[in-house]
């Protein structure tokens with residue numbers, strides 16, 4: 001069932017379509033595997049592609065830690081997409097809202113491009129949280145633990161980044177076609193892509209709780225005979 005999308009923190013999207021998310025992630029994983037350093041031929045082997053300079057400039061240096069990058073850059077842009085469509089239910093029934101004017105669509109494009117381009121900046125090593133760190137919930141890893149996990153598995157980190165970029169590319173395409181209906185999928189896919197990285201690196205214990213909960217719901221449905229085939 002659809003609900004109005006309001007608020008700011010990453011949260012369950014109103015109308016998830018699991019299949020689409022899985023497709024996005026599969027493509028992401030493949031793309032990431034192709035572009036990971038392990039696919040570069042060992043030095044000495046001839047390479048068909050001429051060497052290009054890695055960057056048009058000297059160095060990439062970060063300005064803010066990961067937490068502030070999220071709060072000040074990714075989250076506001078994501079919010080623009082999360083709240084792009086909504087359904088309001090009141091005494092007069094259901095009304096659906098979406099972008100109407102050229103400015104509305106331009107705002108969505110700005111958000112999609114911001115995410116598509118900026119998410120790659122997460123490849124630059126940077127501190128996870130400012131010093132001193134805030135207090136943390138027991139299901140969260142500490143900033144030091146997040147950093148340790150990341151350093152252990154930068155390939156997965158890269159795949160999670162790529163997954164967000166893929167959804168942002170989908171968003172750009174949907175905006176270009178001005179397809180209001182597909183904005184629902186964009187919101188759901190983006191939410192899932194953000195969450196997947198958070199589950200891997202920030203609060204893995206919450207994913208375990210979620211899996212447990214889903215299993216209980218499944219068992220309950222089976223017992224009460226309401227399971228769908």
Ligand code: HEC
Pocket residue numbers: 009010066067068070071074075078115122128129141142143146157158160161164190193194195197198201202
């Ligand atoms: C590649 C991994 C990765 C991706 C992709 C990612 N995040 Fe994050 N995000 C993190 C990590 C790691 C933290 C938490 C760091 C900590 O507090 O230890 C975080 C924290 C946050 C926070 C909390 C910031 C604060 O003030 O403490 C918000 C909000 C957030 N992310 C939003 C998003 C949104 C929205 C997206 C998708 C558009 C997204 N993130 C995608 C890794 C990611």
